[in-house]
Amino acid sequence: MLAASTLLILATLAGYALLCALRPFAVCRKCSGTGLRNHRKAMKLCRRCRGTRYRLRTGRRLTNHARRIHADGARTHHTNSKEALPWQ
Numbered sequence: 720m721l722a723a724s725t726l727l728i729l730a731t732l733a734g735y736a737l738l739c740a741l742r743p744f745a746v747c748r749k750c751s752g753t754g755l756r757n758h759r760k761a762m763k764l765c766r767r768c769r770g771t772r773y774r775l776r777t778g779r780r781l782t783n784h785a786r787r788i789h790a791d792g793a794r795t796h797h798t799n800s801k802e803a804l805p806w807q
């Protein structure tokens with residue numbers, strides 16, 4: 720019973736990760752994809768999506784953040800051991 724529920728959770732997470740990889744953008748929930756907000760008579764751009772009509776999925780936002788942290792902490796260039804610099 721525990722294994723079945725664990726598999727179900729893992730399958731759901733894998734499906735969401737695949738969705739975030741294939742379609743990172745989803746329709747804005749605030750304006751329902753119109754890009755506008757109805758402020759009395761004047762139509763203005765949606766504040767949440769700034770008129771783009773789309774939002775970045777939460778999973779994709781987390782992935783981008785993790786990638787940025789990894790890239791900032793990782794070495795930017797690979798040094799060859801034969802071409803070691805004098806101070807190494």
Ligand SMILES: [Zn+2]
Binds near residue numbers: 752
């Ligand atoms: Zn919007």
